[in-house]
Amino acid sequence: MSAALLSARGSSHGWQLILADLALILFLLTLSALPAGDTESRPAPVGRAGVLPSARPxxxxxxxxxxxxxxxxxxxxxxLGTQPRDPRATLTVFARYRPGGEAVAWAAARGLAEQARGSGVAVRTIITVGGEADLYASLAYDEPPAD
Known part of the structure; x- marks a missing residue:
């Protein structure tokens, strides 16, 4: 090759720069995954009344x-008898309580969950504290409850 042709192409270090960029991207992706993996390996703290809070979202x-x-x-x-049957659907009972109303929220959520047990739909319950007490159920394609 002639010297003019080599100088027209520029330097031949382009592949090294691309490789360095890819290595940096891989490092950052690995680093961003570490906090999520770290929280899953720790035991879940015990909340008030001996209830374990959910360790995963x-x-x-x-x-x-x-x-x-x-x-x-x-x-x-x-x-539930009037809703279309779909084995992929999950019924989630949501109960929100004001501070001090935990027992009432648990009882109401448990009552709804018991009503749904005979329907054959997977049931889970989510109870949270909030500004206003609320109780409802959602039929959706949620992640199925873990056994």
């Missing part, structure tokens, strides 16, 4: 249908 999908208990309305079991 809860996946909640958009609801296909929502149920709210109302006076004179259908029960949850009756309502």
């Amino acid at each position: 809860v996946a909640v999908a958009a609801a296909q249908a929502l149920y709210r208990p109302v006076a004179g309305g259908p029960g949850l079991a009756e309502w």
Whole structure:
């Protein structure tokens, strides 16, 4: 090759720069995955009343249908009977309580979950503290509850 052709192409170190960039990207991806893996390996702290808080994030999908208990309305079991059957669907009972209302929220959520047990739908319960007490159920393609 002629000297003019080599100088027109520029330096021949381009592959080394690309390799260094790829190594840096791989390092940053590995580093960003470390905190998530570290929290999963630690034992979950015990919360108030001996309840273990969830160690992993809860996946909640958009609801296909929502149920709210109302006076004179259908029960949850009756309502589930009117919904299309899909083995991939999960019923999630959401209970939110004001500070001091934990026992009432647990009892209400347990009552809804018991109504749904005979329907054949996977059931899970999520209870959180909030500004206002609330109780409802969501039928959705959530991540199935762990056994």
